[in-house]
Amino acid sequence: xxSPTEPRRAAIVxxxxxxxxxxxxxxxxxxxxxxxxxxxxVAKRAEALGxxxxxxxxxxxxxxxxxxxxxxxxxxxxxxLRRGTGAVTDVAGVKASxxxxxxxxxxxxxxxxxxxxxxxxxxxxxxxxxxAVWVLTPTADTDPDAYATVHGAVKDLGADVVTMDPERHDxxxxxxxxxPHLTAAALMTIAASHAAxxxxxxxxxxxxGFRDMTRISxxxxxxxxxxxxxxxxxxxxxxxxxxxxxxRLRAAVAGDRRGDILDALERALAARLALPAKxxxxxxxxxxxxxxxLNRPGAMxxxxxxxxxxxxxxxxIETADATEYDEGLIVTVVDAGAAPRFRxxxxxxxxxxxxxxxx
Amino acid sequence: xxSPTEPRRAAIVxxxxxxxxxxxxxxxxxxxxxxxxxxxxVAKRAEALGxxxxxxxxxxxxxxxxxxxxxxxxxxxxxxLRRGTGAVTDVAGVKASxxxxxxxxxxxxxxxxxxxxxxxxxxxxxxxxxxAVWVLTPTADTDPDAYATVHGAVKDLGADVVTMDPERHDxxxxxxxxxPHLTAAALMTIAASHAAxxxxxxxxxxxxGFRDMTRISxxxxxxxxxxxxxxxxxxxxxxxxxxxxxxRLRAAVAGDRRGDILDALERALAARLALPAKxxxxxxxxxxxxxxxLNRPGAMxxxxxxxxxxxxxxxxIETADATEYDEGLIVTVVDAGAAPRFRxxxxxxxxxxxxxxxx
Numbered sequence: 213x214x215s216p217t218e219p220r221r222a223a224i225v226x227x228x229x230x231x232x233x234x235x236x237x238x239x240x241x242x243x244x245x246x247x248x249x250x251x252x253x254v255a256k257r258a259e260a261l262g263x264x265x266x267x268x269x270x271x272x273x274x275x276x277x278x279x280x281x282x283x284x285x286x287x288x289x290x291x292x293l294r295r296g297t298g299a300v301t302d303v304a305g306v307k308a309s310x311x312x313x314x315x316x317x318x319x320x321x322x323x324x325x326x327x328x329x330x331x332x333x334x335x336x337x338x339x340x341x342x343x344a345v346w347v348l349t350p351t352a353d354t355d356p357d358a359y360a361t362v363h364g365a366v367k368d369l370g371a372d373v374v375t376m377d378p379e380r381h382d383x384x385x386x387x388x389x390x391x392p393h394l395t396a397a398a399l400m401t402i403a404a405s406h407a408a409x410x411x412x413x414x415x416x417x418x419x420x421g422f423r424d425m426t427r428i429s430x431x432x433x434x435x436x437x438x439x440x441x442x443x444x445x446x447x448x449x450x451x452x453x454x455x456x457x458x459x460r461l462r463a464a465v466a467g468d469r470r471g472d473i474l475d476a477l478e479r480a481l482a483a484r485l486a487l488p489a490k491x492x493x494x495x496x497x498x499x500x501x502x503x504x505x506l507n508r509p510g511a512m513x514x515x516x517x518x519x520x521x522x523x524x525x526x527x528x529i530e531t532a533d534a535t536e537y538d539e540g541l542i543v544t545v546v547d548a549g550a551a552p553r554f555r556x557x558x559x560x561x562x563x564x565x566x567x568x569x570x571x
Numbered sequence: 572x573x574s575p576t577e578p579r580r581a582a583i584v585x586x587x588x589x590x591x592x593x594x595x596x597x598x599x600x601x602x603x604x605x606x607x608x609x610x611x612x613v614a615k616r617a618e619a620l621g622x623x624x625x626x627x628x629x630x631x632x633x634x635x636x637x638x639x640x641x642x643x644x645x646x647x648x649x650x651x652l653r654r655g656t657g658a659v660t661d662v663a664g665v666k667a668s669x670x671x672x673x674x675x676x677x678x679x680x681x682x683x684x685x686x687x688x689x690x691x692x693x694x695x696x697x698x699x700x701x702x703a704v705w706v707l708t709p710t711a712d713t714d715p716d717a718y719a720t721v722h723g724a725v726k727d728l729g730a731d732v733v734t735m736d737p738e739r740h741d742x743x744x745x746x747x748x749x750x751p752h753l754t755a756a757a758l759m760t761i762a763a764s765h766a767a768x769x770x771x772x773x774x775x776x777x778x779x780g781f782r783d784m785t786r787i788s789x790x791x792x793x794x795x796x797x798x799x800x801x802x803x804x805x806x807x808x809x810x811x812x813x814x815x816x817x818x819r820l821r822a823a824v825a826g827d828r829r830g831d832i833l834d835a836l837e838r839a840l841a842a843r844l845a846l847p848a849k850x851x852x853x854x855x856x857x858x859x860x861x862x863x864x865l866n867r868p869g870a871m872x873x874x875x876x877x878x879x880x881x882x883x884x885x886x887x888i889e890t891a892d893a894t895e896y897d898e899g900l901i902v903t904v905v906d907a908g909a910a911p912r913f914r915x916x917x918x919x920x921x922x923x924x925x926x927x928x929x930x
Contacts, residue, residue, distance in 0.1 A: 325776055345775050374775055387765045388777045392758055392784045394824075397839035398816040399751055402809065404842035406746045415846055416704050416733055416882070417684055418747045421787040423846065425751045428780035430843045433836035437829035444824050450761065451821045455814050457757040462810045465753075465803050470796035477792035480756035483763035484789045487774055487782065523775070 217298040222365065223247060223273040225288050227258035230303050230324065231279030232336030234369065235263035240338050241368035246270040250280070258333050271296050275361050278302040282438050286313035293318055299358035301365075305385060306442035307349045307378035318358040321349035321378055323385070324371060331432070342370035348516075349378040356512040360530045363516070372525050375516040386446035390439060391454060394447070396429040498527055499551050500568040503542040503558060512542050514561070522557055524550045576657040581724065582606060582632040584647050586617035589662050589683065590638030591695030593728065594622035599697050600727035605629040609639070617692050630655050634720050637661040641797050645672035652677055658717035660724075664744060664794075665801035666708045666737035677717040680708035680737055682744070683730060690791065701729035707875075708737040715871040719889045722875070731884050734875040745805035749798060750813060753806070755788040856907040857886055859927040862917060864899050871901050873920070881916055883909045 222238050224231045224247035235245045235258060247264045249255040255267045269276070269292075276292040278285050282304045292300045293316050301322040304310050311321040326344035346366045350359050366373050376384070403422070407415045440447060464472040505511040512531060519526045527545040546554055551567045558565045581597050583590045583606035594604045594617060606623045608614040614626045628635070628651075635651040637644050641663045651659045652675050660681040663669050670680040685703035705725045709718050725732050735743070762781070766774045799806060823831040864870040871890060878885045886904040905913055910926045917924045 347776065372775075384765065384776050387762050388774075388781045391761075392781050394820050395754060395758065395817065396780075396784060397836050398813055398820060399754065400839040400842045401816055401835065402750075402812050403746050404838070404845075406743070407842075415747075416731075417706065417743050418846060421755075422747045422751050424783045424786050425755060426839075426843050426846075427783050429836070429839040431780075431840075433833055433840055436836050437832045440824045440832050441827050441829065444827065448821055448825050451817055451824070453761050454757055455817055455821075457760055458754065458810055458814055458817075461753050461757060462807055462814075465799045465810070466807050468800050468803065470800065473796045473799050474792055476760065477756050477788070477795050479763070480759040480785075480788040481790075481792050483759045483766075484785050486763075487777060487785075 217274040217296065218244075218270075218272045219274050219361075220244065221246075221270055221273045222275045222277060223269045223292070223296075224264070224277045224279060225269065225292065226250070226278065226280035226284075227255055227263055227336075228279065228332050229335045230340075231277065232258050232261070232263040232333040233338065233340035234277055234279065234303075236261075236336055236338035237341060237369040238365060239263070239265065243365070243368070244270070246273070254333055258336070261333060261336065263333065263336055269295070272298075274298045275365050276300045277365075282306065282310070282435075282442065285310050289314045289319055290316075299355075299361040301348075301362045304442075305389070305439055307347075307381045309442045311349055311351065311378040315353075317353050317355040320354055320359055320362045321381075322362065322366070323347040323349075323381065324366075324369075326371070339370070341366075344371045345374050346371035347381050348373055348375050349381050350375060350513045350516070351377065352510055352513070354513060356531055359512060359516070363526070363529050367528060373516070373520075375513070375520045382443050383446045383449075386443055386450045390443060390447050391450040393428050393431070393436070394451070395454065396426050400426045400429045497548040498545050499548045501544045501546055501551055501554055501558075501565050502568060503544065503563050503565045505540050505542055505563070511563075515542055515544065515558070515563070518557055518561065519544070519546070519554065522550075522553060524554050576633040576655065577603075577629075577631045578633050578720075579603065580605075580629055580632045581634045581636060582628045582651070582655075583623070583636045583638060584628065584651065585609070585637065585639035585643075586614055586622055586695075587638065587691050588694045588699075590636065591617050591620070591622040591692040592697065592699035593636055593638065593662075595620075595695055595697035596700060596728040597724060598622070598624065602724070602727070603629070605632070613692055617695070620692060620695065622692065622695055628654070631657075633657045634724055635659045636724075641665065641669070641794075641801065644669050648673045648678055649675075658714075658720040660707075660721045663801075664748070664798055666706075666740045668801045670708055670710065670737040674712075676712050676714040679713055679718055679721040680740075681721065681725070682706040682708075682740065683725075683728075685730070698729070700725075703730045704733050705730035706740050707732055707734050708740050709734060709872045709875070710736065711869050711872070713872055715890050718871060718875070722885070722888050726885075726887060732875070732879075734872070734879045741802050742805045742808075745802055745809045749802060749806050750809040752787050752790070752795070753810070754813065755785045759785045759788045857904050858907045858910050860903045860905055860910055860913055860917075860924050861927060862901040862903065862922050862924045864901055864922070870922075874901055874903065874917070874922070877916055877920065878903070878905070878913065881909075881912060883913050 221244045224235050227247045227249045239245050244265050246266050246268050248269050258264045259267050278288045280288050285302045289300050300319045307321045324341055324346045326341050529544045555565045580603045583594050586606045586608045598604050603624050605625050605627050607628050617623045618626050637647045639647050644661050644663055648659050659678045666680045683700055683705045685700050888903045914924045
């Protein structure tokens with residue numbers, strides 16, 4: 213578990229909107245950041261804008277972030293793993309194909325669930341990820357030190373880590389992102405074809421609800437062929453579910469089954485109201501939850517996944533060399549209010565955790 | 572064309588969010604407004620909040636607005652037509668069934684395309700309709716005086732009038748409102764079922780796009796069984812179109828047909844960018860366009876529909892008793908910039924219009 217890398221030194225490959233924003237955020241948090249880009253002038257611009265300390269790739273970096281277009285990620289990540297001994301992560305919106313192609317204990321797949329209308333290094337912003345969800349997809353083979361390094365960097369960017377396995381991630385983003393995107397495009401296409409028939413006034417009738425529903429169809433189209441290819445199975449499955457649900461609604465409308473229509477809309481309303489609110493997390497008092505791990509391989513990732521399942525945000529997670537325990541210790545930091553629930557769930561899995569106030 | 576009613580006196584049946592907002596807006600524009608509600612305490616509250624001058628229904632009102640739930644509209648409108656000699660309009664989101672059931676020259680179907688998260692008279696607001704589109708659905712039998720009265724009141728509320736026939740309205744709202752609403756509910760239902768399977772973290776992944784797309788599913792479910800029943804044919808037709816478009820996208824994803832995916836998303840992007848922006852209409856200089864009508868029945872409604880087709884906003888439209896013309900005169904007020912285009916289109920239909928500066 214020793215590492216010849218320098219802690220808090222990062223290298224970023226690809227400094228567009230996402231890579232550039234990561235550079236700015238890490239530098240603000242005290243990291244030393246180097247970086248490169250397929251186009252040299254972009255790397256130089258990133259340095260000029262404060263996203264990089266220097267152009268180039270630091271061979272001693274504790275963390276390399278691959279923020280290239282998705283097709284280039286596996287080869288770029290493998291090269292970074294060969295070049296150094298630090299952790300490597302990526303930012304692609306699809307995970308199983310990337311993680312499967314790289315397959316290395318020091319590679320932790322990542323997906324920041326944040327974006328911007330802006331594009332390229334000129335839109336980069338140190339606050340882009342503040343309060344956003346950032347999915348990490350460790351596997352049973354993931355090296356705990358590599359995971360802790362990636363987790364720490366993501367927390368330094370102000371994001372909330374959610375851990376899940378790569379396949380589950382891909383199924384979920386098909387539900388909450390890819391299929392909604394394709395559906396927005398389908399609605400817009402149908403409206404446009406009716407508008408063309410009617411020569412105009414239809415789209416003047418488009419009130420706020422329609423604008424809300426089709427807003428995401430104004431995003432960049434060119435990323436979608438790759439996304440659809442990489443996540444085809446989950447997307448087609450969820451599209452089938454959506455078409456089946458629409459067919460059920462159609463049958464209820466055609467049959468004037470008012471009770472079924474009302475039930476469907478009431479269920480949707482209840483689910484919508486239950487959507488977790490964004491940006492309402494209070495700046496809570498935090499406590500340490502210290503977990504002796506007693507020779508259990510994969511314990512750190514099990515602990516991280518458990519927190520995710522409970523909806524508990526891990527402000528930090530790290531392994532500690534603890535003289536008082538034979539096998540090691542995982543130290544996490546969580547909301548004081550969530551600590552009892554976390555400790556109980558850990559106990560159910562056989563971990564005896566200790567809650568400690570900080571300071 | 573003479574009428575024993577008092578101009579600028581209105582009666583409103585049903586003073587919830589919409590009826591109450593109409594009362595507030597008309598009173599601010601100088602109308603005298605009476606009104607009633609199925610529940611007396613609501614009518615009294617409307618008076619207390621300034622939506623009504625008095626509780627009750629003015630028999631001499633030039634305009635009665637029926638703002639009850641849709642199922643009660645035909646009977647309420649017929650009663651208002653029996654009670655007085657003024658114009659009667661409604662605010663239902665579906666028009667062919669209502670207009671067909673009432674079928675009277677003094678009834679002009681209406682649909683204000685505005686709403687609010689708020690509900691009931693407590694949410695009423697004189698500005699609710701400012702800049703909104705308000706569809707009117709006159710027919711060949713509509714009395715021009717009744718149309719002019721309704722049009723004038725809608726303009727006094729700050730809304731833009733768009734005219735179309737009732738069937739066309741219903742097809743259009745199926746496209747821009749009803750089917751998007753059902754689709755939002757379907758997406759939310761699918762996400763909720765996946766979230767239940769996954770016990771939690773899925774919905775934390777729901778970023779802004781998903782929130783935008785499902786926002787309308789947080790509206791009141793109880794109005795939808797009636798809406799779906801009244802507009803079943805258009806809704807099922809458009810749902811079929813949507814399912815066909817989703818099936819096309821699914822086939823492109825399953826077949827990795829990248830060109831087709833890109834084409835579909837680029838077409839949707841172009842259509843989305845072409846959506847008319849809201850609230851950007853400048854406070855333009857206006858002119859009168861005066862149109863001698865030379866014994867053409869239905870001329871006023873033809874003129875209104877022509878303006879709609881051209882995307883020209885009629886700030887006002889009325890008939891004038893003109894000594895200098897044998898058969899009458901329609902006076903409209905439009906943006907100075909749109910007047911030449913309007914005159915040309917009128918000429919193509921055989922109207923010789925005169926543009927006059929105002930003041």
